[in-house]
Amino acid sequence: MSPLPPSLSADWAVTHPTPTSTVVLVGMMGAGKTTVGRRLAQVYGLPFVDADAEIERAAGCTIPEIFSRHGEAYFRAGERRVIQRLIKGPPCILATGGGAWMDAQTRQLVRKHAVSVWLRAPVHVLLRRVHGRGGRPLLAQGSPEDIMTRLVGVRYPVYAEADIIIDCGDETVEQGVQRVCESLSEHTHPQKVPVTLAQHSYEVLIGSDLISRAGAWIAPLLRQKRVVVITDDAVSALHLPRLLASFEETAIQTDVISVVGGEESKSLTTYGEVMTRLLSLGIERGTTIVALGGGVVGDLAGFVAATALRGLPFIQIPTTLLAQVDSSVGGKTGINSPSGKNLIGAFHQPVIVLADNSALATLPRRQRVAGYAEIVKSGLIADPDLFAWCENNGGNVLDGDPTALAEAVRRACAFKAAVVAADEKEQAKQNGRALLNLGHTFGHAIEAELGYDGRILHGEAVSIGIHLAMALSVKLGHAPAEDLARLDRHLRSLEMPTSFDWFEESFSSQTLLDHMTRDKKMQNGRISFVLLHGIGKAFTSRDVPMETVRNLLINEGCRP
Missing domain, CATH: 3.40.50.300 (P-loop containing nucleotide triphosphate hydrolases)
Incomplete structure (x- = not known):
């Protein structure tokens, strides 16, 4: 030569x-x-x-x-x-x-x-x-x-x-x-965000085209070279062939269970159907469940993994911005019941999370908005630098800029990993992991009132919820009005929902309060609210007068 x-x-x-x-x-x-x-x-x-x-x-x-x-x-x-x-x-x-x-x-x-x-x-x-x-x-x-x-x-x-x-x-x-x-x-190595817990640790990998090389990342972590992928019909058409090819390349035996997309799949009915199909495959305790999809698939697949054979290994491959920055990290899994959202579930930590930024290119802007609301929420809770970063880079994130998306996911995951490490199962008496529910008491009530039918995405409800949480904090004298103005200015500049004016429907304040009383965070008959002393200064409180909440909802456009 x-x-x-x-x-x-x-x-x-x-x-x-x-x-x-x-x-x-x-x-x-x-x-x-x-x-x-x-x-x-x-x-x-x-x-x-x-x-x-x-x-x-x-x-x-x-x-x-x-x-x-x-x-x-x-x-x-x-x-x-x-x-x-x-x-x-x-x-x-x-x-x-x-x-x-x-x-x-x-x-x-x-x-x-x-x-x-x-x-x-x-x-x-x-x-x-x-x-x-x-x-x-x-x-x-x-x-x-x-x-x-x-x-x-x-x-x-x-x-x-x-x-x-x-x-x-x-x-x-x-x-x-x-x-x-x-x-x-x-070639670039993916960014890694460690999640270090008392009994278990794992990494969130953030990078481009991780789905195509998922087998290479997952194979060293498997107890048995066998997985069952749980996904939904829309995601499988977009991403499943690449995932299966990577598993075949690394000789990972694979079965696939696909469900209908949407919040309705987080139900006891779908859970039962998936569990029946899973058990019919002759799985063993070394078989790993792989969730490929958004938050609904991740929550459902995680709960299936937590309960099948009293617990199977579980891997998250989130394909939406919302799932990458929120539901895929931290181990909360579950399904909805007629009484409320996520009332049936378990803590079940994943083995690894593969956050493939290239998968986000297939998302419509509305889906990116839904995920971005959770990033803003993280900054509001305890990271004012993250909130300031959002003010400067939010437009690029929602426009789908790959660099901005990767950095947003990294920052949000690092923040959540720190919170989860300090209070994995939300048992801290003060604050702790419960702070991650900022905006969710309001948001879940809105979702429940609409029957989880897709008229509002979870992240859109959170966008309205964080506005209402800040507005309630101002009304109670905890937070300065200028911080509410700053938050609203940012959300509205990106055309994100902040009020009930976003809906064609009319909401009843009493009905929303009824939904809140069925929230899983109720204790001794009192609703737990996450409030703010200002941007980056969240705290929990069970001493919020319901009449104050009712008046706030009416002022925001709800019926009495």
Whole structure:
């Protein structure tokens, strides 16, 4: 193979900046890891390291001799130690042996400290490239084609957990190297928001196109390589094929249960139907439930996971802004009853949350508004910097700007993770997780009055609810009127609902109060309100006179 022309190397060096962490090449024998790796090192001006050569140097003998004298297990242990040492050193291009990536500890280490690239090639290409070469102990134990085919069947689903996948065939080395360079320059690790609880911890991953690589992120966390995806009909048409392809690539056995979209699916009837179908699949306690969809799907699937076989592992893949910033984080799951919203449920924390920002591109603006209201709510509760960020960036979020959306999700999830970590099951006597209900006492009452029929989205009800909560706080003398004006100015500038004028329907203040008294946050016959001393200063109170609330609702446009 000819070397890279000097001009081509210079062009690539300008176009593709040098990686700041080690690039680990994985793949079968014959995939071209050494050849491509040497050229990559030349392009980037980084050292090239062949892990097998390092192992032989450390052992003082060849790899076939290590296999012959000590066996494969001994070799793999030494291989892992060498890769661990190299991966924690200065950036380099590291070519690994075909079996190195099969070690779970090695994969975890690489994912944390480096970027992995799988050079994927079909069996016939691999056989052609290794034909006549010595030093392949695994192929010396029978028919090379049979052994290679078997190894590919075992290893490729694990190789698919690499950060980047490059298909290799009959292209030139230069073409292959250029494709690797382009993929490395485009690759970004997702942002991670840790949720650390007393008995359980997990991460919220935020990034683009996570659904297409969901299998790679999920596979290392599964007790059993089997999942049941619960989704709805609309979401499945948009996102399910990519998710299933990623599961197939990583050899995750998958079943799918789809429900009708909308709040009506958060019902005892749908819950029963889903549970019956789930149990008929012969699930085990290692089977994981994957929720693919918005808040309704997440709440329903989470409650199914919490109750099937007394608890199954659960993964959230939220596809709406509302679900990404609110319902997918924190472990609240449940369904509605005729008496009120979310009155039947359980706390059941997920194993991981994949917040794919690219999924938000399919949302209409109304859905983004619904999610954005929860972000504003977070700023109002205890993060005035987040509220100020919203004032400066809210328009970009609602316009679907990917950078603004990613930052909004990160900020909101980080805020909620901190609140949940301090009060996971909402048991704090003062404030705590209950503060996350800001605007929800009013919002849930509005939703209940409309019968959860889609005329108002949950986030739209919250938008009105946070206005009413601030207005009530001003009326009670807790918050300054200028903070109410500031909140309303922001919401109205984005054409978000703030009052009952948004509806064609006429609301009865008494009926709304009746709905509030059926809220699950009632205690000793008193309604718990989340109020504000101002922006970023929320608190809970059970000492709010109902006549004051009634008068507020009438002043806001309700009937007596």
